[in-house]
Structure formats: C-alpha cells, structure tokens
Amino acid sequence: MVTLSEENYLKAIYHLGKQGMLAVTTNAIAEQMDTKASSVTDMLKKLSDKNLANYVKYQGVSLTEEGRLAAALVVRKHRLWEVFLVEKLQFSWDEVHDIAEQLEHIKSLKLVDELDAFLGCPTHDPHGDPIPDKHGNIGKMNKIFLAQLNPNDHCICIGVSDSSADFLKYLDKHQIALGTSIEIISKETFDESMTIKVNNALLNISKIVSNNIYVKKA
Amino acid sequence: MVTLSEENYLKAIYHLGKQGMLAVTTNAIAEQMDTKASSVTDMLKKLSDKNLANYVKYQGVSLTEEGRLAAALVVRKHRLWEVFLVEKLQFSWDEVHDIAEQLEHIKSLKLVDELDAFLGCPTHDPHGDPIPDKHGNIGKMNKIFLAQLNPNDHCICIGVSDSSADFLKYLDKHQIALGTSIEIISKETFDESMTIKVNNALLNISKIVSNNIYVKKA
C-alpha cells in the first residue's frame, strides 16, 4: 500500500528526475512540494524502506523500478482525468489541475483502464503532456513553442510561458486564447517574426511573442 | 473545510438518522463504521464544535442543517459516481461501491454539477437508491422486494438481501442475475408464491425467495 502522501512525493521525484539531474536533491523536492526539507528527509527514509526509492544520506534520491512505475501510474491517472474533465465535462484547460490532483489518488486499476478506454486511449493531456501507458512507458511531449513551427503548419494554443498581465492583455486583444486554432502563413528569416491566421484574421507577431506561446500541432 | 473522516461520520449519521431513530447512538455509529465507540465520541465532539451536529453527552447525536447538507452532498457524489461507473465505464453493480467510496470525497462543486449534467441528471443510482439534488432534497427509494409487486408488473433485479452461497446458487441456476428483467405473471394468495417470467422462461418462486430479491420497477 502506497499512501497519498507517498504518491505525491513519488510524483515530485519522478518529475524532477526527468528534468535532467541524476539524483534529485532534498531541497528541490521541498521547493517543488512547498514543504520543508526536514519533512522531505523523513519521507525519503520511508520510501527507501519500502523499496520505492534509492536514498543515500546527503547524496539525493532516485526512484527504484517499482517506484518509477508507481509514480508513472499517478501521472497517468492525473492526465487521464484531465482529459476526462475537459473532453467529457465542461471544464476549461486551467480549471482541471486541482481536481486531477485529487482524482489521481483514486485506487483501482480497473478504473484507470476503463477510463482510458472510455476516452479512446488518448496519448496526450489537454496541456500537451504525454500520458504514460499502463506499463509506465511515456511518449514525447507534444508541447512546443509557436516559434518552432513553419509556414502551413496548423496548431492549437495550449498555454503561455509568460503570464504577465501585459502579455495576456496583448493575447486577448488579438483574440488568442486557450484552444484557439492558429495557422502559420509566413515567417521572416531576418527577425523571425511570423504572420499567422487567427479566426480568419491575419496577424503579425514578433519572435518574442511566438516564443511565449505554447501550442500543439493540430 | 470538512475532512475526509468527518465526511464519513456525517454520512453514517445521515444514513442511521433515516432509519427511524431520532437521535443516533454512539454505538450504532461505531458498528456502522466498524470502529470503536471511543473514536466516535471524539469525532462527535469535533462535529459539534464545527456546528455540523447536535451532540449531547450520553444522549446521542443528530445533524444540524449544515451537517445534513454536507452529508447529502457526500451521498449525492457517491451515487452520481456509481451511475458514472456503471453507465459510462464497464463496471457491474457490485464493483462500484468501494470506488465510489473514494470518489465521494473529491472536492469541487462544479465537478458534481457537471457530472450530474453529463449523466442526464439521474434520480436513482444503480442500486435503486435516490440521488439527493444539489439542495440536499431526496426522492423516495426505488428499491422494493420482488414480493411486493403484482401480476403484470415489470422490474429489474438490483440486489439481494440474503447473499448466502445457497441462495446465490439458486438464483444462478434460474438465470437470475443483477440487471435481469423480470415480469410477474401471477401470484397465489394462499402462500404468496409467484410465477415470474425470466428470459422468456416461466418460473415459480416461493415467498421466501421473492422476499430476498431487491428490484426496481421498469
């Protein structure tokens, strides 16, 4: 039995582990989870005792195969529930995280598989992040910057990296929102500015703008 | 904020309160929740402090209006999730309780309402129990004993009150299972035995049998 708290730690280690570092540090986990380093140390001992993590005092932690699988399952559940909330219920992109954070802890393997089938075995969640399969295998991210696309590409806006009021106001003015379809019309080579089509209107955007908009290819 | 544990106690008091007794006793709650009376006492103080229950030492407990509403919401969520599991995913009648027991604690009013709409605002769960509306109002139970029906009535089997191996084997032999449609053909007055039609076959059952099968009218 893996407790709710243990699952949250496993998930945090899993995510931090993906972002490069070999051994995840105590402080990194504490910051990610908005908790104290001492609490993290306590839990790392517990996870180590349960053979879910390889923990060496002062040296950081990594997941065992068993821990990696448990973490991937939590991530799988989280992302499947997000798809459910957006596609089947009337939730928007930005409302689903807190609820999925709760739903990811529901224990029932059959439920996960049935939900997966009900949703048509989606490969990515509404944010473009890949959904691990039942064996913990995970595809690659579907989330790129608008700047990386080329003329004739079609995509959908799934997020922003700069969420300042100014930038959001700019997007609002030009009718770019979450879920908005965008077509790349042309791209200048000298300054990498782009002409895009949004809601049938043409719009010229600078590299700074296109580099702050996350999209997934349509 | 109502904790998970508090919600479970509220639900228990809510259910026991329906079954007649004015004030619910400590022991009744302990038995229902498979816990110790001393734990119940601790919790009753907490619920009383939070204005969710009217608790008088040695005299039992009842819910306040606020507590009744909170309890009804938990029951509402439980039963809506049961409908979801049976109608949308491929769960059968008897697999859903434990999962709904977890799902009922997910906190999001919007989720409840959207789920309700997605399911077409069902009035009863797969066991025939009524689903409280968002104001905590609840209809009447849809679950009666087969024995209470009369010739020409049509119904669907939704449960049994005697779940001994012998009885289940008897039902199995006569192809009566959860979800089976049953039509009442005739009823003897002297011993209240019945002739019923199951899967196009006629079958004679005693009062003892018909009084152990829960059905809902079709």
Next chain:
DNA sequence: ATAATAATTTAGACAAGACTAAAAATATAT
C-alpha cells in the same frame, strides 16, 4: 429502590505526516 448490565465517555498511548530549531555534512571562496 437497588443491584446488575449495557452504553458511553475519559484518560493515556500510538502512528502518520508535518513543523521548528539546532546540529552535522557538504560545497564554496579566499
């Protein structure tokens, strides 16, 4: 009415998970 029985509460302990403050280990800078 009082003794016996049953129900309930109190007192004290425990486990999980979190925190603060202090100590120990590691990393960094001169």
Next chain:
DNA sequence: ATATATTTTTAGTCTTGTCTAAATTATTAT
C-alpha cells in the same frame, strides 16, 4: 587549507484520527 555559507539531517513537538483500558452514566431486572 581553512573559514564561510549552504544543504541536509536529527531531535523534539504538534495535529488528526485511531486504539485499549478504566471510569462513569444510563438502563433493566428483581
């Protein structure tokens, strides 16, 4: 190489919810 700063761990405390055993209150039987 040593002093300083940072990171991590330890020790001890707190909260929630649980338990056992003992004490108290209510109920029942004579």
